[in-house]
Amino acid sequence: MAELSEFSQYVADEAEMCAFGHRLVETICSESHSKGVTLYLNGPLGAGKTTLSRGIIQGLGHKGKVKSPTYTLVEEYRLQDKNIYHFDLYRLSDPEELEFMGIRDYFTENSICLIEWAEKGQGLLAEPDLLVNIDYADNARNIQLIAKSKLGNNIIQHLHLNN
Ligand SMILES: Nc1ncnc2c1ncn2[C@@H]1O[C@H](COP(=O)(O)OP(=O)(O)OP(=O)(O)O)[C@@H](O)[C@H]1O
Numbered sequence: 001m002a003e004l005s006e007f008s009q010y011v012a013d014e015a016e017m018c019a020f021g022h023r024l025v026e027t028i029c030s031e032s033h034s035k036g037v038t039l040y041l042n043g044p045l046g047a048g049k050t051t052l053s054r055g056i057i058q059g060l061g062h063k064g065k066v067k068s069p070t071y072t073l074v075e076e077y078r079l080q081d082k083n084i085y086h087f088d089l090y091r092l093s094d095p096e097e098l099e100f101m102g103i104r105d106y107f108t109e110n111s112i113c114l115i116e117w118a119e120k121g122q123g124l125l126a127e128p129d130l131l132v133n134i135d136y137a138d139n140a141r142n143i144q145l146i147a148k149s150k151l152g153n154n155i156i157q158h159l160h161l162n163n
């Protein structure tokens, strides 16, 4: 099979978005071994970045709510021996805030970092393994994954093989 570094998925509604999050995190866990993983979740306001994050976090076994980190910048979860850091940098006014919170310490071998509005933290964040671009398609959404590292590529290969 030719090496494919992109994967696209049509997502009809919120439930399908969560289901895709489950599938994506299962793939991440099977491919990441003991590496950390960073996803940039891109897309306009209301595209479904937090909804996808909820699918990912609940897919790892979290039973409670998944709050949008809009005001806290980051919400943390400890699941399956991994640290999940869900960022939303929309309200970041000064990138220095990221320095104050010790942003570098979040990107470890043991972490899965989900970052909404990553462009606001440009230059201070770890490079992504995957770009997750979510676009409106009327009431539905299209997701496009683009690999930015070898690990990202392995994740996408795995998704294609199990399609
Ligand atoms: N196919 C779909 N996938 C995801 N969400 C959908 C879909 N169809 C409708 N929705 C609705 O769109 C909204 C998505 O909101 P969500 O908070 O996930 O967006 P967001 O990208 O995180 O926005 P923000 O940039 O404000 O953080 C929810 O109200 C959800 O119910």
Ligand SMILES: [Mg+2]
Residues within 6 Å of the ligand: 049, 050, 051, 068, 088, 116
């Ligand atoms: Mg959001």
